[in-house]
Amino acid sequence: MAQINTCLKRTFTIFNIFFAIVGGVIISLALLAQFSTSFQEGGNLESRVNGLFGLYIVGAIIMVLAILGAYGAHKESRVALIVFLVCMVLGCLVMFRYAVPVAVMRPQVEGMMEEKFRNYLPLDENSEDVKNMADNLQKTFHCCGLFSYNDWKNIPESCKCNTEEEEEGKCQTVSYRYLMERSTSVYTQTCFPIIMHYFLLGFDIVLGVFFTLAILALLGMILSSVMIHQMRYPNRPPILLTVSTVFSTSPPKYEELYNPPPY
Template sequence: MAQINTCLKRTFTIFNIFFAIVGGVIIALALLCQILTNVEGRENLEGRTSSLVGLYLFGAITMMVAILGAYGAHKESKASLVVFLVCMIIGTLLMLRAGIPTAIARPQIEGILEQKVQEFLPLDESQPDVQNMANSLQTAMHCCGLFSYRDWRKNIPESCSCNPEEEVGQCRNVEYRNFIFQTKSVYAKPCFPILMHYILLFADILLGIVFTLAILALLGLVLSSIMIHQLRYPSRPTVLLSVPAIFTPVPPKYQELHNPPAY
């Protein structure tokens, strides 16, 4: 005989399906980040590999926990639901621990990265891996220099070259003196603002996922607690699902007496 309310079981199953979809989205996001950052010179970016592995692992754990919860509800397994409840408690605390400081620090991301990138200037004297990364950015994003084409001083690379006939409105002519005065058509936009746009977009998406998971974990905590309560006390009504009776019929204090007719 089923001990868990059927409506609650269906709600919990739908919740876990959505929870598993969120885990799949996290894995897809990690795969997209890996594809977008898999260009020459970016392999040495600090923390890239560990961040991608963390996203893959986090998405896989989210899907496994969702499957565990769905299994526990379907089989009415108390042990599975208890493990799911513990995971929800840990998940809620971790999401809040990661999301709140990140949301507070988000307005400072651009300033911190700008200060870090300034250390690479001038680009023509930077390390070869930094130059390779800059050239890859310039080719992919159609930009020149991190903050300006002047970041390369007199050695503007070919990755900055722009064809005015093919890319109308994206080029500018610059003059610089090497041995003689030279004029070169380069991309007008610097790379750092474009790069920051994608970094902040990624940060916003990540924050959205973190707080969505925190809300889902809190909801899963409540639902699994109710189901465990029903399994532990099958004959006792669940307080959270019972509607208190505000108005109860009260028998009248007085009843009218009718004397039988006399014959």
């Protein structure tokens, strides 16, 4: 005889299917990131490998837990459901442990990033890696300098506009000194706002993933707890709610009033 309510079992199965899809999406994002970064040379290769490895691990753990939960509900295995419950409790605590500090730090990110990037100025006097990074940003996003074209003592070619861009109003004419006074047309837009836009976008995505996983873990914890409770007390009779006699539709019963005799 089934010990778990059929509707609850189906709800828990649908939850685990969705949970497995989330794990598959995370693994797919890791594969996409690995494919897109495999053509890039240089950079911090070790940090990229560690990040991708972490995504693979998280996605695989989520899919294994989803399979474990679905198996426990289908077979009504108390051991599988208890293991699933423990993992959900730990997962919920870990996700909130990282999500809350990240959410608190969110308003301070732009100021911290600006302070960090101002240490790179002037760009000409920095390392080759920084100069190459700035050049690539300027070529990709059609911007000049991090905060201003004055971030360069000698304005590079990646800052300069072509005739078509000048006609579109994306450029400004500036003067700079390099052996003699010169003027050139450079991009009006600076690179730091673009960097912050994409950085905050990634920041918000990570924050959303943390809270989504925490909420899913909390929901899985509640569902598995209810099923374990039903398996522990399979023969408990259902609780029936009875309507009070105050709201009864039957006519009231009258009692004879007894008046004591006077003395």
